Amino acid sequence: MKNILKVFKQKWAEYLLELFVIIVGIVAAFALNNWHEVRKSDNEEHNLLIAHKEEIETNISFVDSEIASNSVKVEQIAEFIKLFRPENESVTEEQIAINFKNALSSYSYFEPAEGLIKETMNSGKLSLIQNSKLRGQLSLWDSKLVPLRQQEQLIITKHDICFDYALNHGDFRRMREITEKDKNTWYAMLGQNKFNDTSNKYLIQSKEYENHLVYYMGATYYLNDYYETFKNYMVNIEELIDGELVNR
Numbered sequence: 001m002k003n004i005l006k007v008f009k010q011k012w013a014e015y016l017l018e019l020f021v022i023i024v025g026i027v028a029a030f031a032l033n034n035w036h037e038v039r040k041s042d043n044e045e046h047n048l049l050i051a052h053k054e055e056i057e058t059n060i061s062f063v064d065s066e067i068a069s070n071s072v073k074v075e076q077i078a079e080f081i082k083l084f085r086p087e088n089e090s091v092t093e094e095q096i097a098i099n100f101k102n103a104l105s106s107y108s109y110f111e112p113a114e115g116l117i118k119e120t121m122n123s124g125k126l127s128l129i130q131n132s133k134l135r136g137q138l139s140l141w142d143s144k145l146v147p148l149r150q151q152e153q154l155i156i157t158k159h160d161i162c163f164d165y166a167l168n169h170g171d172f173r174r175m176r177e178i179t180e181k182d183k184n185t186w187y188a189m190l191g192q193n194k195f196n197d198t199s200n201k202y203l204i205q206s207k208e209y210e211n212h213l214v215y216y217m218g219a220t221y222y223l224n225d226y227y228e229t230f231k232n233y234m235v236n237i238e239e240l241i242d243g244e245l246v247n248r
Helices: 002-081 093-104 115-123 132-139 141-169 172-179 186-190 207-246
Strands: none
Touching: 002 093, 002 115, 002 207, 093 141, 093 172, 115 132, 132 207, 141 172, 141 207
């Protein structure tokens, strides 16, 4: 025991240095491993941010397209409504058919590219994003879509009411024969129209039908407000992403 103490007193500095080297090595190993993990996490976040930016830009382009087409649809419905009046013999069957087709052949429905944001939310990758505000905005995606979807559903309902009214009270076959570009389609199988004396002018003399179309036009017009609101939400996300990318 005395010999051990004697040796320790003689070489304590050497032993202390060895202990220090060991501790430094362990700490350095942990620090290096942590650095690699942080760098790996930063790279994953960087790639995720770039991917989200691309998806958001795509969706902004999509919603801009819907706003443009929806604005045209409002004008087309308005042109159809302008034909309405109690008696208007100057309006032709062709005018009615063409304006009916323009107003009711389609309606706007925003279909975003959301594969990445769904994956991010469902896989837990959202935690990779360090900016809490950006995380919060991305997590609101589904809830932000709800009002827009409700307005779109209202438009679909009103569209179907207007379309069905024409089916029930007009000569739909006559309208299709006028507007169908390819005369050699399934219409040829129907043979001669035996109701040539019927007219679609009743439709443009119906106040009830005009009311349905006015409601449909109003709902379609205000849809662009919902599109703009959702677009602003996406622009905000893009700005937050850009801020994160600039700081790297």
